[in-house]
Structures are given as C-alpha cells and as structure tokens.
Amino acid sequence: MDVKLEMEVGLGRDEPRRAVERFERFANAHELPMGLVFKFQLALDELLTNVVSYAFDEDEPNPVITVGLRLTDAQLEAVLQDNGRPFNPLLDAPEPDLGLSAEDRRVGGLGIHLTKAFVHGLNYERVDGWNRLNLVQPL
Amino acid sequence: MNVETSYSGSTAVAVVDGRVDSANAKDFDEELSAIIDRGVSSLVVDCGGLNYISSAGLRVFLIAIRKTNEAGGGLALCAVPDHIREVLEVSGFVRLTKVFATADEAQASFSG
Numbered sequence: 001m002d003v004k005l006e007m008e009v010g011l012g013r014d015e016p017r018r019a020v021e022r023f024e025r026f027a028n029a030h031e032l033p034m035g036l037v038f039k040f041q042l043a044l045d046e047l048l049t050n051v052v053s054y055a056f057d058e059d060e061p062n063p064v065i066t067v068g069l070r071l072t073d074a075q076l077e078a079v080l081q082d083n084g085r086p087f088n089p090l091l092d093a094p095e096p097d098l099g100l101s102a103e104d105r106r107v108g109g110l111g112i113h114l115t116k117a118f119v120h121g122l123n124y125e126r127v128d129g130w131n132r133l134n135l136v137q138p139l
Numbered sequence: 140m141n142v143e144t145s146y147s148g149s150t151a152v153a154v155v156d157g158r159v160d161s162a163n164a165k166d167f168d169e170e171l172s173a174i175i176d177r178g179v180s181s182l183v184v185d186c187g188g189l190n191y192i193s194s195a196g197l198r199v200f201l202i203a204i205r206k207t208n209e210a211g212g213g214l215a216l217c218a219v220p221d222h223i224r225e226v227l228e229v230s231g232f233v234r235l236t237k238v239f240a241t242a243d244e245a246q247a248s249f250s251g
Contacts, residue, residue, distance in 0.1 A: 013161065013162055013230070014162045016160070016161060017158070017160055017161075017162040018163070034222075037223060038191070038222045039222075042191075042193055042226070043163070045160055045193050046193060046194060049160075049161040052161075068194070096230075096231070098231030098234070099231070099234075101235075101244075102201060102205050102208060102235045102236075103205060103208070105201060105231075105235070107194060107197065107198040107201055109191065109234065110194040110197060110198075110230055111154070111194035111195075113230065114193075114194060114226065114229055114230060117229045118229070120151040126210075
C-alpha cells in the first residue's frame, strides 16, 4: 500500500477541524486502528491550530498551509508546511508544569505536550521560508 | 457539540456530546460559564457522548475547575471514554479533577 492525500488549510477558526476530519475519513477508509487515528488526529489538530492562530500577521498577503498525508504498509506520515513566521513548536512552545494546581496551571504548551506524547516521530525544519513539520507513526 | 444540563440546587450535571476543539471551545466555555453563573458550585460533566477533545477543550475544563473551586465546590467528570481519559492523564488533568464512573457517584462526592 502507498496512498497519498494532499490538502490546503485556510486561516478560519473551523479549518483545523475540516482538515482533521478529512484525515479521519482517509484513515477510516484504509481501516487504521481507532486509537491511532484519534491520537494522530489530535496531533494534527493541535499543530494546525497553532499555525492558523499564530503563524501569520493579519496583513500577510499570501498565507499558505498545506498538509500531505502518506500511508504505507509500514507507517502513517504527515508533512505540515506553512510560509508563516519561523516557529519550531517542538522547541519554542513552553513546557507545561503538570504538577501545578488548577489556579496556577497555564494551558500554553499543552497541545504540543499531547502531540509529543501521541506521535512517535516528530521533526521540524525551516526550509526556504517554510516551516515544515514531519509526523511519523509506525503501524 | 451539544450540552444538556439538569440542575439540583447548587449542583448540576451537564451531559456533553460530540467534539470539543478550537472551532467550538468558546461555545463550550460559554455553556459551562452560564451554568456556573446560575449559582452552581458543584458541576458534573458527563463525558459519555464526548468523542473528541483537544487542548482547547481542556482549557475550558480548567476555567470551570477554577470557577467552581472559587465558589466552594468543584468540577467532577464521569463516564469518560478511554481515549479521552488518556488525554486527561497525559495532560495531568486527572490531578485537577476527579473522574467517576457515573453521574450519581460524581454527585455523591460533592455531598460528602
């Protein structure tokens, strides 16, 4: 098996959901395990929500966000690319302190924390003005 | 996402279903805030029909935990599906709120 799905993601509030629901249909069509689909979906959602919310200035003339999915017998892979400001969520997001009380807890960084816990391989690179995040989940 | 709430004095049970993510977390926050603003200090959120939650939804839980704690009560969850429970564990939320099997058990925890 070697199947691919490419999609563009807009800047609207509903866009990450639209993208991850498309991923879910793609994954279900290929009968991936539900638990894996949920975790990968959550990771895509958190990363895309970050990009949609913070990567671009309001007057950015040509914001582009793309998601490329590739499924083989060995693994599920996603490549997220955007031409927004340089940001490596794997290093630049604050690490949440899970030991704090509700009063002192901050939610910043929690999405990335979940992403790191739920996806096996994560890699970031900045290439020619693009942020590129690579997610790999062995099957 | 849909929320249906039943009230009993200063306690309420809110049954949530569907997805809570960045697209509708604001709506979810408004739903829970409206319940607390009616004088509810002990809030049970029944997650039996919740099939998806992202960090945006956890943020709403955190706000509700703070508000109900401040009011002298608290927030409890019940009927949490396994995959949602894992999100609560990984994010450390199991330390911030109690998780019960049923709404009755969750409500009973407040009257003790």
